[in-house]
Amino acid sequence: MTLEVIPVTGLPEIGSGDDLVTLLSDVAEIRDGDVVVVTQKVVSKQEGRVVPEDDRDAAIARESVRVVAARDELVIAETRHGFVCANAGVDASNVADGMLTLLPEDPDASARRLQEALLERRGADRLGVVITDTFGRPWRDGLVDVAIGVAGMPAIVDLRGTPDHGGRLLDATVVALADQVAAAAGAVMGKAERVPAAVVRGLSWDGIDGTAHDLVRPAELDLFRESPLQALHARRTIRSFGEGAVPRDAVADAVAAACTAPAPHHTRPWLFVALDGAPAKRALLAAIAEAWRADLRGDGTPEETIERRIARSDAVLGQAPTLIVPFVRFAGAHPYADDERAGAEREMFLLSGGAAIQNLLLALHARSVASCWISSTLFCQEETRAVLGVDHEWHALGTVACGPMPKGGASRPRPSLDLGDFLRWS
Numbered sequence: 346m347t348l349e350v351i352p353v354t355g356l357p358e359i360g361s362g363d364d365l366v367t368l369l370s371d372v373a374e375i376r377d378g379d380v381v382v383v384t385q386k387v388v389s390k391q392e393g394r395v396v397p398e399d400d401r402d403a404a405i406a407r408e409s410v411r412v413v414a415a416r417d418e419l420v421i422a423e424t425r426h427g428f429v430c431a432n433a434g435v436d437a438s439n440v441a442d443g444m445l446t447l448l449p450e451d452p453d454a455s456a457r458r459l460q461e462a463l464l465e466r467r468g469a470d471r472l473g474v475v476i477t478d479t480f481g482r483p484w485r486d487g488l489v490d491v492a493i494g495v496a497g498m499p500a501i502v503d504l505r506g507t508p509d510h511g512g513r514l515l516d517a518t519v520v521a522l523a524d525q526v527a528a529a530a531g532a533v534m535g536k537a538e539r540v541p542a543a544v545v546r547g548l549s550w551d552g553i554d555g556t557a558h559d560l561v562r563p564a565e566l567d568l569f570r571e572s573p574l575q576a577l578h579a580r581r582t583i584r585s586f587g588e589g590a591v592p593r594d595a596v597a598d599a600v601a602a603a604c605t606a607p608a609p610h611h612t613r614p615w616l617f618v619a620l621d622g623a624p625a626k627r628a629l630l631a632a633i634a635e636a637w638r639a640d641l642r643g644d645g646t647p648e649e650t651i652e653r654r655i656a657r658s659d660a661v662l663g664q665a666p667t668l669i670v671p672f673v674r675f676a677g678a679h680p681y682a683d684d685e686r687a688g689a690e691r692e693m694f695l696l697s698g699g700a701a702i703q704n705l706l707l708a709l710h711a712r713s714v715a716s717c718w719i720s721s722t723l724f725c726q727e728e729t730r731a732v733l734g735v736d737h738e739w740h741a742l743g744t745v746a747c748g749p750m751p752k753g754g755a756s757r758p759r760p761s762l763d764l765g766d767f768l769r770w771s
């Protein structure tokens with residue numbers, strides 16, 4: 346295959362509502378089988394996706410569904426389309442002074458509209474349209490044009506199961522054809538030269554139409570969801586879960602991460618009991634409720650209040666697909682005769698339990714498993730050990746309720762932090 350990549354010159358400055366099809370048709374020769382590549386900037390301006398510069402931060406927040414990494418002014422965020430890019434695609438280049446463009450609302454739909462109108466205008470049988478934006482890449486310096494909207498051609502070509510040159514079957518090769526077209530067009534659509542479109546001629550493709558959405562890697566296959574620092578900020582206590590189960594391998598990975606926590610005297614003083622069967626979970630909740638009821642009755646709490654509190658706790662623990670009860674033991678603690686040192690020794694082990702649980706929560710979060718650490722079993726040690734069949738040496742550290750991440754994550758944003766309250770230099 347030989348490709349020709351032809352810059353489209355002579356397009357006027359595009360404004361909201363302009364007839365892009367006529368403007369493109371006036372200046373570009375478009376033939377049957379061509380791919381018309383248009384930059385996001387043109388499409389966004391034509392669709393009126395422009396905001397004033399002083400709305401920048403709010404616009405980035407509105408356009409982001411998830412922050413992947415942040416440093417100083419730069420935010421790498423996922424847009425509602427699933428693209429991960431700098432400042433959620435909010436961009437000041439090649440736009441009037443004091444203004445910013447946002448990505449098109451639905452770039453695949455924009456590409457589709459353009460493709461259908463161009464097909465009709467040119468009387469062509471087959472045309473591809475690719476809308477591009479310029480993205481940075483993790484691990485590689487330099488920017489490259491990628492497809493954010495595709496119509497009329499496949500976005501990806503799955504070569505898995507086809508033989509390579511030597512006859513070996515390919516098992517991982519999925520080619521991002523629309524990104525390759527975007528990058529080729531990017532080579533002639535110089536940023537400063539006012540070439541906001543190109544025609545790619547000579548591309549052959551088979552099969553069904555794709556969309557740029559096909560290029561978005563599903564969350565469960567994404568090994569690089571967040572920067573490590575961002576993950577610390579993004580983990581939240583979540584008390585009501587999405588549909589479905591928690592994969593056991595996600596729990597196993599999380600426990601392995603928990604067991605990397607620092608601990609005193611080179612011990613690994615932890616045990617995690619995971620429950621995902623209904624009878625086991627019911628038995629644990631019943632034991633917790635019974636112990637709690639007895640305690641509250643002993644305090645003279647009215648029955649109505651007792652039942653309300655238990656119901657509230659059950660609303661989180663009872664609906665969680667998986668419960669994990671973390672334990673710590675004090676074996677290996679140094680013996681001291683005085684209470685202060687003996688207490689400090691015990692606290693060291695408890696602290697390592699807290700560190701392990703935080704690792705557990707973070708590792709669950711990394712697998713899109715939502716969690717809530719609930720105090721419950723801390724207050725009923727004997728009952729918890731009995732119902733879970735755990736030896737007397739283990740000390741329960743609460744219960745971690747886990748479930749699939751609900752849409753939208755935590756219900757409330759994290760309260761703002763005044764670092765001066767938490768950090769003192771001396």
Ligand SMILES: Cc1cc2nc3c(=O)[nH]c(=O)nc-3n(C[C@H](O)[C@H](O)[C@H](O)COP(=O)(O)O)c2cc1C
Pocket residue numbers: 580581582583584717718719720721743755759
């Ligand atoms: C030891 C411990 C016990 C907790 N117990 C409960 C609990 O019983 N019920 C609950 O809803 N949240 C419980 N939490 C969660 C805190 O309420 C939660 O971490 C806090 O609201 C901050 O929210 P964030 O984790 O989203 O930042 C507990 C947290 C810890 C560390």
